[in-house]
Amino acid sequence: MTWAPERRTPLQVLRALDSGPRGLLDSEADARLARDGENVLPTRRPPSWPLRLVRSLRDPFTAVLASLAVVSALVAAWGTAAVIAVLVAVSCALRAAGEYRADRSAAGLRELVATTATVLRRAGPDEDPVPREVPVDQVVVGDVVRLGPGDLVPADLRLLRATGLTMHQAALTGESAPVRKHPVDEPYPVRGGRAAEPHPLRRQPVDGPYAVRVRQADESSPAREHEPAAPPPPPPPPGTGFDRPELCFQGSSVASGSGTGVVVATGADTRFAAAHGGRGGRGGAGDGGRGRGKGRSKGAVLGGDRRTTAFDRSVYGISWILIRFMLLTPPLVLMVNAALRGRGLETLPFAVAVAVGLTPEMLPVIVTTALARGAATLARTHEVIVKRLPALHDLGAVDVVCVDKTGTLTQDRPVLDCALDATGAEDPDVLRWAAANSLWTLQLAELPAADALDEALLDAAELRLPGGLDALEHDPVAALPFDPVRRLSTAVVRTPDRLGSHTLIVKGAVEEVLERCALGAGERSRIGALAAARAEDGLRVLAVARAERPARTRAYTTADERGLTFVGLVGLRDATAETAAAALTALARSGVEVKVLTGDHPGTAARACRELGLAPGQVVTADRADALGDADLAELAARSTVFARCTPEHKARIVRVLRERDHVVGFLGDGVNDLPALRASDVGICPRDAVDVARESADVVLAAKDLTSLDHAIAAGRRAGGTIARYLRITLSSNFGNVIAMLTAGLLLPFLPMLPAQVLVQNLCFDGAQLAYAYDRQDAARRPLRLRPREVLRFVVGFGLLNAAADLATFAVLAWTVGGHTQAGFHAGWFTENLLTQALVMLLLHPGRPRGPVSWAATALAGAGLLLPLTGVGAVLGMGGLPGVYYGLVGVVLVLYAGALAWGGRLHRGFAPTPPLP
Ligand SMILES: Nc1ncnc2c1ncn2[C@@H]1O[C@H](COP(=O)(O)OP(=O)(O)OP(=O)(O)O)[C@@H](O)[C@H]1O
Numbered sequence: 001m002t003w004a005p006e007r008r009t010p011l012q013v014l015r016a017l018d019s020g021p022r023g024l025l026d027s028e029a030d031a032r033l034a035r036d037g038e039n040v041l042p043t044r045r046p047p048s049w050p051l052r053l054v055r056s057l058r059d060p061f062t063a064v065l066a067s068l069a070v071v072s073a074l075v076a077a078w079g080t081a082a083v084i085a086v087l088v089a090v091s092c093a094l095r096a097a098g099e100y101r102a103d104r105s106a107a108g109l110r111e112l113v114a115t116t117a118t119v120l121r122r123a124g125p126d127e128d129p130v131p132r133e134v135p136v137d138q139v140v141v142g143d144v145v146r147l148g149p150g151d152l153v154p155a156d157l158r159l160l161r162a163t164g165l166t167m168h169q170a171a172l173t174g175e176s177a178p179v180r181k182h183p184v185d186e187p188y189p190v191r192g193g194r195a196a197e198p199h200p201l202r203r204q205p206v207d208g209p210y211a212v213r214v215r216q217a218d219e220s221s222p223a224r225e226h227e228p229a230a231p232p233p234p235p236p237p238p239g240t241g242f243d244r245p246e247l248c249f250q251g252s253s254v255a256s257g258s259g260t261g262v263v264v265a266t267g268a269d270t271r272f273a274a275a276h277g278g279r280g281g282r283g284g285a286g287d288g289g290r291g292r293g294k295g296r297s298k299g300a301v302l303g304g305d306r307r308t309t310a311f312d313r314s315v316y317g318i319s320w321i322l323i324r325f326m327l328l329t330p331p332l333v334l335m336v337n338a339a340l341r342g343r344g345l346e347t348l349p350f351a352v353a354v355a356v357g358l359t360p361e362m363l364p365v366i367v368t369t370a371l372a373r374g375a376a377t378l379a380r381t382h383e384v385i386v387k388r389l390p391a392l393h394d395l396g397a398v399d400v401v402c403v404d405k406t407g408t409l410t411q412d413r414p415v416l417d418c419a420l421d422a423t424g425a426e427d428p429d430v431l432r433w434a435a436a437n438s439l440w441t442l443q444l445a446e447l448p449a450a451d452a453l454d455e456a457l458l459d460a461a462e463l464r465l466p467g468g469l470d471a472l473e474h475d476p477v478a479a480l481p482f483d484p485v486r487r488l489s490t491a492v493v494r495t496p497d498r499l500g501s502h503t504l505i506v507k508g509a510v511e512e513v514l515e516r517c518a519l520g521a522g523e524r525s526r527i528g529a530l531a532a533a534r535a536e537d538g539l540r541v542l543a544v545a546r547a548e549r550p551a552r553t554r555a556y557t558t559a560d561e562r563g564l565t566f567v568g569l570v571g572l573r574d575a576t577a578e579t580a581a582a583a584l585t586a587l588a589r590s591g592v593e594v595k596v597l598t599g600d601h602p603g604t605a606a607r608a609c610r611e612l613g614l615a616p617g618q619v620v621t622a623d624r625a626d627a628l629g630d631a632d633l634a635e636l637a638a639r640s641t642v643f644a645r646c647t648p649e650h651k652a653r654i655v656r657v658l659r660e661r662d663h664v665v666g667f668l669g670d671g672v673n674d675l676p677a678l679r680a681s682d683v684g685i686c687p688r689d690a691v692d693v694a695r696e697s698a699d700v701v702l703a704a705k706d707l708t709s710l711d712h713a714i715a716a717g718r719r720a721g722g723t724i725a726r727y728l729r730i731t732l733s734s735n736f737g738n739v740i741a742m743l744t745a746g747l748l749l750p751f752l753p754m755l756p757a758q759v760l761v762q763n764l765c766f767d768g769a770q771l772a773y774a775y776d777r778q779d780a781a782r783r784p785l786r787l788r789p790r791e792v793l794r795f796v797v798g799f800g801l802l803n804a805a806a807d808l809a810t811f812a813v814l815a816w817t818v819g820g821h822t823q824a825g826f827h828a829g830w831f832t833e834n835l836l837t838q839a840l841v842m843l844l845l846h847p848g849r850p851r852g853p854v855s856w857a858a859t860a861l862a863g864a865g866l867l868l869p870l871t872g873v874g875a876v877l878g879m880g881g882l883p884g885v886y887y888g889l890v891g892v893v894l895v896l897y898a899g900a901l902a903w904g905g906r907l908h909r910g911f912a913p914t915p916p917l918p
């Protein structure tokens with residue numbers, strides 16, 4: 001769609017789009033949807049099958065294998081090339097199939113947490129517009145959309161009205177600080193009074209006493225924008241357009257304030273789609289595989305912090321170490337053979353086979369399957385939705401969970417407890433001013449949903465004030481809605497019975513309000529202490545103040561929140577959540593530390609923690625954190641439990657410094673003030689009823705804001721992580737052992753220790769057996785499960801050398817029984833021993849007693865090792881018969897090996913059987 005917003009007033013834009021301030025008719029919206037299609041980004045469509053297969057080829061292991069195949073083909077080692085090609089094909093097909101299944105189920109799960117947009121639509125030309133929640137993909141050009149804190153912008157919008165609106169545009173510009181948005185050009189014309197919408201949560205009659213009065217003529221419509229920066233911003237330079245204040249772009253979200261805009265572009269026509277070359281969508285669930293290489297980061301849609309998660313560090317970390325080994329192996333083998341045996345390029349196929357032997361081909365399949373199965377089970381049993389599969393692994397690794405207080409530890413159903421004047425005496429006037437602030441900020445800012453605190457104040461006013469809500473009647477002028485950095489909200493009304501005067505009603509966090517009141521230092525600290533005492537009783541305390549100013553047409557800004565007269569304090573009681581105490585105990589028992597990061601008063605936060613049995617210790621206030629450098633803050637954060645008066649940026653900073661201290665940090669929060677922290681954490685978690693943008697940024701969505709389900713999710717993560725860790729350790733140690741043995745044998749023997757076809761069959765047998773790990777159901781580890789590359793490598797080298805020792809002992813046996821010079825016998829003997837040792841490893845290096853799939857797979861593997869060389873297949877593969885004495889002697893080797901394995905397993909702490917979660 002082409003349009004020239006620069007030269008048009010909002011009204012002209014509406015006209016050009018054949019829409020109006022009252023929104024579209026339902027029938028018009030349907031027709032436009034049919035004409036323009038759904039509002040979805042092009043790449044949100046699932047990839048086709050051929051594309052999936054091609055994508056799985058992009059995997060680094062596959063790429064290395066493929067290049068090894070090419071090298072083999074170049075030296076006409078057709079057997080080896082064919083073997084590798086088959087391995088690649090099998091792994092790609094399995095991977096693509098696994099990812100297809102995972103994507104489908106993840107898409108289904110994501111659907112459950114899809115966001116909606118609030119649009120104004122009318123049933124008929126004469127009907128009043130009704131704000132309606134519609135799925136984002138149903139939004140059409142010309143729709144009038146309302147935005148409130150935490151909303152995602154569903155399409156590109158031109159603003160018609162805005163109150164204190166700021167936007168996160170990180171996805172588009174990379175800029176993390178919110179940017180101010182406001183309508184420009186001529187103010188939006190009001191024809192005979194703007195149709196006042198009752199607040200959706202407070203449905204008063206439109207023409208009742210609480211309908212917003214339209215400004216009187218004498219006010220000659222001041223700009224509808226009330227913002228700190230008083231001078232109008234200079235016109236933005238032409239270019240990307242993202243800095244245009246009157247435009248809100250798909251992919252951004254509301255940081256504070258509210259606004260109404262008309263949709264000017266949807267789907268593929270949005271700037272977001274254009275900026276990403278039409279590739280704006282999130283990665284599929286198939287991201288569960290490795291394959292995007294190092295440093296893949298999350299949060300593609302919302303951008304912001306690009307960061308490496310625990311999954312990246314562990315699985316990718318190990319993968320990259322292995323790839324380096326794989327690339328080093330062939331040249332090394334060639335050089336050693338040339339130096340020690342004077343062999344030339346004829347050893348290349350063998351060198352390639354050794355590198356192939358190192359590869360854990362099934363890793364992507366195991367990772368995807370384990371994560372997808374874990375996620376599906378979690379969704380079914382606990383209604384927890386994992387939106388990004390690797391996040392499930394990271395949940396298992398989480399050792400610190402930061403949570404917000406309101407709504408997580410408490411119910412977020414505040415009820416008014418007291419309204420006190422400056423002396424601490426009950427005073428209904430305080431409630432009247434506080435509730436008037438709530439009502440008029442809500443009404444003027446047209447917020448799509450009311451804050452729980454405002455809702456509670458209005459409920460209390462309705463019940464307790466003589467005349468109920470009628471007592472709050474005022475002529476409204478302007479509103480500066482709440483934002484979590486300023487911690488204040490202000491309503492401006494005409495002063496009752498005084499012509500030419502406006503009253504500012506300010507309410508907010510006690511410290512912030514007191515700072516703006518004209519009070520002596522003594523008085524201020526006395527009131528501060530009064531508030532602190534109520535907070536320590538567990539109340540959420542807000543201060544209320546007001547000021548009278550001469551009426552004016554100039555916009556009000558936060559700079560006007562000065563020199564106020566203190567009115568009083570309101571205290572609201574918010575009971576602790578029922579399941580929180582038990583869940584905190586369970587988290588502690590499973591080795592997860594809980595830290596509370598709240599915007600609330602330190603006293604309120606400490607009291608809530610104490611009630612839940614979480615020792616708050618010394619509460620750290622955010623201004624103390626400000627005074628510290630990252631290292632000192634990290635130190636302080638590690639030993640503190642409660643952080644109060646946090647702004648969104650404080651929460652994120654604490655999460656960041658904890659991660660830098662090598663913690664894997666989960667963050668659970670539900671509000672706009674939690675957004676930066678959700679993005680900064682390894683795993684962002686939110687409840688299903690969180691604001692849209694939190695749900696969009698979170699990796700894991702809980703059915704309810706219930707810490708108990710978080711505990712289950714962590715257990716599921718540990719199970720999936722355990723499966724991946726087991727596969728990696730066992731496969732890599734066997735592979736490593738085999739490679740050492742092959743290298744040694746290659747030097748000792750005059751023939752290849754293993755033919756390409758034998759490498760293939762052996763690998764396929766291993767791979768088939770190892771798939772069992774994906775279906776292995778073990779108890780979750782009792783501690784956070786971290787897969788550290790260093791530790792894995794130690795394990796691999798230790799057990800790999802043990803495995804190589806068994807192989808070398810077998811060579812000795814073979815040399816003695818069949819004579820090292822009988823190729824067919826040697827190949828058969830080694831094949832049998834290899835599969836038997838692998839089966840032993842699967843059985844003995846398993847935490848606890850292997851059950852079901854793993855023990856069956858190990859048995860089948862042992863059977864194949866013993867029987868295959870004796871069959872026709874064995875003969876075709878070039879394996880010959882073995883004398884009975886070989887079996888006897890190799891039996892002895894295996895018993896010794898089993899003993900060593902059991903001993904080594906016990907030594908290795910990570911493999912001590914893990915008792916189930918209490
Ligand atoms: N609607 C409101 N009007 C005025 N002040 C408010 C309003 N909502 C919150 N406040 C004040 O701002 C403070 C910070 O609020 P914020 O939403 O950042 O965090 P919170 O809800 O208190 O806690 P948490 O971070 O645990 O969710 C509150 O403690 C309160 O003092």
Ligand SMILES: [Mg+2]
Binds near residue numbers: 405406407669671
């Ligand atoms: Mg909150």
